[in-house]
Amino acid sequence: NAGVTQTPKFQVLKTGQSMTLQCAQDMNHNSMYWYRQDPGMGLRLIYYSASEGTTDKGEVPNGYNVSRLNKREFSLRLESAAPSQTSVYFCASSEQGGSYNEQFFGPGTRLTVL
């Protein structure tokens, strides 16, 4: 069991470039999430998918799009990267949203936008 995997681990972009962060889980979880972590601010929810076929905005969705490709995979796309999107991005999954269960996190993608 790999748990939650994320690719790439590191990425450097120039302002205006686009990229997609990939996330996959092998725990047969229904719900998946994307967070960003900035210094002194904890983790903030960008987008989430309560179940396959659904996606919703979180606290900080501007500048991002997501795709729940299937039950296993949930990708995050930056269409036109900005320096303010320099951050560490974490994907997470849980058995079911709206219940008492924990989220499992991937190792993160460190993104720098120049």
Place this chain on the structure above:
Amino acid sequence: DQQVKQNSPSLSVQEGRISILNCDYTNSMFDYFLWYKKYPAEGPTFLISISSIKDKNEDGRFTVFLNKSAKHLSLHIVPSQPGDSAVYFCAASETGQGAQKLVFGQGTRLTINP
């Protein structure tokens, strides 16, 4: 508007003593609380949780206390060990929303001194 706050950015404790990490929240709709531990260059890992119907939950060396009237929770680690040195995040969610949208505090860096 920070709904979950960890007011101590760092804490230093002697090995073998008790570590107490604190967390405050403002949203009275939160009914599930979690603590995550994070090592550098890794994703957060789940430590312990508590639902609002309880005021204490214990798991080995880790105990979480919840004071709903004060909107305050704390994590006690006893005895503290060098491997406990990490950043600890508290998180809160409101269940029954179709997805578990976690709101995180800023984190407390715990250092255990030998």
